[in-house]
Amino acid sequence: MAYELTDEQRDRYRATAIRSQLRKQELLRFHVEDAEEGNHQQFGARLDVNDLMPQLEAHGLASLSLFSGGGGLDLGFERAGYQHVASFEILDICGETLRTNRPTWDIRSGAEAGDVRSARFSAFRGIDLVHGGPPCQPFSVAGKQAGASDPRNMWPDFVRCVLQARPRAFVAENVPGMLDRKFESFVRDNILTPLEDHYTIFRFKLPAHEFGVPQARRRVFFVGFRSKRDAARWTPPAPTHGETETLSGPVMPYNLARQSLGLPDIGFDQVAPTLRSGFTGPRNTTGVLNSKASLNIWNQLRVWPNGVQPTPSMARAYPPENGHFRMSVADCTLLQGFPSDWKFSGAVYQALGQIGNSVCPPVAYAVARQVARALGVS
Helix, strand or coil, rough: CCCCHHHHHHHHHHHHHHHHHHHHHHHHHHHHHHHCCCCCCCCCCCCHHHCCCCCCCCCEEEEEEEECCCCCHHHHHHCCCCCCEEEEEEHHHHHHHHHHHHCCCEEEEECCCCCCCCCCCHHCCCCCCCECCCCCCCCCCCCCCCCCCCCCHHHHHHHHHHHHHHCCEEEECCCHHHHHHHHHHHHHHHHHHCCCCCCCEEEECCCCCCCCECCCCCCEEEEEECCCCHHHHCCCCCCCCCCCCCHHHHEECCCHHHHHCCCCCCCCCCHHHHCCCCCCCCCHHCCCCCHHHCCCCCHHCCCCCCCCCCCCCCCCCCCCCCCCCCCCCHHHHHCCCCCCCCCCCCCHHHEEEEECCCCCCHHHHHHHHHHHHHCCCC
16 A cells, blocks of 8 residues: 555654754744844745636536545646536545545545446546546656556556546546657557547646746646537647746746745745655655756755655765755645645655645646636636
């Protein structure tokens, strides 16, 4: 089961996190005292993620969620005006998160109720939309890229749901590796061929930072429409944020990591590197990054925690005493595009796992709005 640790690993992780938290508080306290003497810029306001996805009025479209996780797609579609019908999620801890944030939703979680492999979706026949992110480890660059041979490949069950429920449209999200040439035959045989007789399908990539999320995270989306008339109205979401000096059109500047976290200016700022997804075991509890390039950026930002390296031995090179401290769950929540009032259940490592595996809600929101327009909702 994902997000499980031994008692020894949990105690070690907790001890490191506490030392890191204390060091962070000490450094921030020092900065405040120094700022009062006029030596540093004061802290600024943190980014309000809700500004990136203003709540829209209900328009009558209803959505069914598969592989709901921490609720990134669910939240984005809700804020875009969709009525939530049900969520299927096999992990109990994710089900807790969804129930905590939306007590009135129909949340089907756990090994029985939340397992899409045994679910029958004909009860949802004719629903407006099905959305979900089938487990991406089979295609992730951080994994072994086993594709169709990986037992975690849930694409056949997503396709089965679409064929049984026959929604007006569907949205599926996955990692960029899904469009690599090595997986062309998988996409053709397992997604396109079973669905193309019934749906017009579009494929595209979206970078989260182009929709205001302060993180360089790219994801692939498959969007399908049962009606050719609806498909003819489809256009992918246009960026809302960019390099205002070079891009034409009404775009806002990127939200940068330090600025979004409300931290003082040190003369260096940029979009945060991708937060690691797939916190599925002890190896991943020491950090949320998986590349040295990402590490270098965080080092320059000077806001990244102890344990940024992908292995425990490398992580020990960054103890709290040298000024690197572990970012809080609240920090990672913001950098992933969740509002501050969206709470993740479980221990810290479980919360980080849910965050890292989630779709950025503002990106889901942008896709949801375009789908609604294609379905005839202005």
